[in-house]
Amino acid sequence: MANYILEMHNITKTFPGVKALDNVNFKVEEGEIHFLVGENGAGKSTLMKVLSGIYPTGDYTGQIKLKGEVVDFRKISDSENAGLAIINQELALVPEMTVFENIYLAHEIKKRNIINWNQTIHMADKQLKRVKLNVNPGNKVKDLNIGQQQLVEIAKALSKNVQILILDEPTAALNENDSENLLNLLVELKKEGVTCIMISHKLKEVTAIADSVTVLRDGLTISTLRKNEINEIKIIKDMVGRSIDNIFPERKPQVEDEIVLETKNLNAYNFAVSKQVVKNASIKLKKGEVVGLAGLMGAGRSELALSIFGNPKNYDMDGDVFVHGKKVHFNHPSQALKAGIAYVSEDRKNEGLILKQDVKQNISLTNLKLLAKNGVIDKNKEIVYAEKYRKEINIKTPSIEQTVENLSGGNQQKVSISKGLFANPDILILDEPTRGIDVGAKYEIYTLINQLIDHGMSIIMISSELPELLAMSDRLYVVAEGKITGELSKADATQENVMKLATV
Ligand SMILES: Nc1ncnc2c1ncn2[C@@H]1O[C@H](COP(=O)(O)OP(=O)(O)OP(=O)(O)O)[C@@H](O)[C@H]1O
Ligand SMILES: [Mg+2]
Structure with missing residues (x-):
């Protein structure tokens, strides 16, 4: 019998107009590296947000068990106390603070209610060595590159005695070298008994280090492959439903x-x-x-x-x-x-998109002249164009009136490309x-x-x-x-x- 550290049973989560998760089942064995893969908008990030209490009990239906015990997380700190740590793609570090302050932020090392900074620096240094990050703990986080920041996040997770580490597309913005270091680190952590759940679109890294892979499609669990069944062709087939x-x-x-x-x-x-x-x-x-x-x-x-x-x-x-x-x-x-000349930025969050606006407004921005009649936006025309891109490059959204912030990462990227194209x-x-x-x-x-x-x-x-x-x-x-x-x-x-x- 497999020894499951985590079981998620029949998880269903809906957003207005979207069933993001539809009776999803997901089981992870203790000490394994388990990849979660699937097309953009399949529900991967949502499932991990359910798991880590970002979407609290009551916000979804279904059951979560850790080591056989049912758990109800009402907030992130509940899941953290139970030994989970989630590293979202949008890193959660405070750029203006130092590395050591970040690592122990919100779980400070204290002696008689006063922060013990010497001990904090000493312990932070230890965690940095564990993740093989060679920086001064006194450096500010904003002076580190993305790969280094990622490692600081992992060091932070380790400092809380994490048992299940969840990484949502950690290598998307890393170069090959940094990605490889990260994968090696996960293999090291596995030896120490840490269980790891990782989301990735890079199938090469899945086949390199995964012990198991679960494929989601349109909010449904399609398959869970064990080590000897894992290969790229099979994964792609399960992801997209065809080869x-x-x-x-x-x-x-x-x-x-x-x-x-x-x-x-x-x-x-x-x-x-x-x-x-x-x-x-x-x-x-x-x-x-x-x-x-x-x-x-x-x-x-x-x-x-x-x-x-x-x-x-x-x-x-x-x-x-x-x-x-x-x-x-x-x-x-x-x-x-x-x-x-149009430029589609690599940094869709900061330079590409206005997250609080909807899909059509984002697309319209690059060519308002085409849409304006006597200085007023022709709303019908705006809809026609936005629908055209939605169809052409397959933007998965309940409607073009959806706020871009609510789209999955990959679909935000598609909106960003549509913007570039609309500039004609x-x-x-x-x-x-x-x-x-x-x-x-x-x-x-x-x-x-x-x-x-x-x-x-x-x-x-x-x-x-x-x-x-x-x-x-x-x-x-x-x-x-x-x-x-x-x-x-x-x-x-x-x-x-x-x-x-x-x-x-
Ligand atoms: N806050 C939200 N409000 C409304 N809809 C949402 C919200 N978050 C996610 N969704 C929708 O739920 C579905 C699943 O999204 P999710 O972010 O989990 O996908 P994903 O598998 O992580 O995709 P990607 O690979 O692009 O990151 C998508 O259709 C998305 O538009
Ligand atoms: Mg995602």
């Missing part, structure tokens, strides 16, 4: 000679971080071309894109940008939009367009890219997923420390060649 043989749809090369965008010796200095983020960058984009920007996290790819797009908040720039052969100087993204650009910059997107939807986005190219658009694509970048790009530039370190033709664009140039 996908070709992950990257074919595109006939369409590149024309006409250069639609060019930068010459572009430099950008970012005052906010006191650093030159773009150094002497000269790139070209031809009509009908997908040009990839490869490089490690922090190499300056997004900074280069932003410099082109005219988002010079904190930037001091020099060098030239030409659009259709004409020298331009954008001071504001609206000017770039007018000139036919002829040059589109896609920054990590498939981050947090499920395999089926990735295929839809690749297909969409191919269609846009067919219609004469030109695309700059930034992606940390090298296989995707290699498959989709006609040509690649590699960026390292703000510089273009090389240009690769499709034929020369191999993983190895890119990595050589990315690490110079």
Whole structure:
């Protein structure tokens, strides 16, 4: 008999207009690494929020058992006291506080009701060593990169003697190196007896370290696979309900000679971080071309894109940008939009979307002129366009009037892409367009890219997923420390060649 540390029975949770979980059953064995996978909007995050008390007892129906005992969590601290810790994709650290303050925030080490800072620092240091994070505990969290912050969150969980660690897409924003470190850490923690539940769209990491995988689809439990049954093809089939043989749809090369965008010796200095983020960058984009920007996290790819797009908040720039052969100087993204350039940000939460507004309002924003009649938005037209994108790229939402904040992560990303498309650009910059997107939807986005190219658009694509970048790009530039370190033709664009140039 399996030894289940956690059992969730017949969990049903509804939101207005959506049955997010429909009688879900989910069982996890003690000490295993159990992945939860499924398409965007399948209900993964919701299930974990039910488990951790973010949605309290009474907000859902069904039963949760820990080590055979029924539990009723009314708030997160209840589940924490029972040995659970959830690390959401939106990290919950306080950026202005130090690493050690964050680790012991809300469960301070006290002696006679006074915080014992020496002991706090000492203990924090111990937890940091456990997660192999080599930073000074006195550093502020805002000075750490995303991968390091993720590790601080785990250190915080460990400091509370966590027994079940829940991670919601922890590697979505990590580079390959940091992702690998994180996976290794989970394997280490398993040896110490920590049970881990992890949500991920990266099936490679699922097959690498999972002991079990549970697949959700449309709020239903489809299958639970044990170690010897786990393989990518089976997982994809259960996720999307059919098999996908070709992950990257074919595109006939369409590149024309006409250069639609060019930068010459572009430099950008970012005052906010006191650093030159773009150094002497000269790139070209031809009509009908997908040009990839490869490089490690922090190499300056997004900074280069932003410099082109005219988002010079904190930037001091020099060098030239030409659009259709004409020298331009954008001071504001609206000017770039007018000139036919749209940018879909990697940071959909902060730069891409207005979370409190609904789907249609978000999409409308990039092309109000198209919708306005005598300065007033034509509501009917707005609906028509929003519905068009909802259908075309399959945005899963009960209606286009849904607040974007309430959509699942991957569907927010789709709204962000729709915004870029609605601007009707002829040059589109896609920054990590498939981050947090499920395999089926990735295929839809690749297909969409191919269609846009067919219609004469030109695309700059930034992606940390090298296989995707290699498959989709006609040509690649590699960026390292703000510089273009090389240009690769499709034929020369191999993983190895890119990595050589990315690490110079
Ligand atoms: N607060 C909310 N209000 C209304 N609907 C919600 C809310 N949270 C989630 N939903 C809906 O519930 C469904 C499940 O969402 P959930 O976030 O659990 O998906 P997910 O599997 O985590 O997807 P992703 O891979 O995109 O993160 C979706 O249809 C989503 O739109
Ligand atoms: Mg989610």
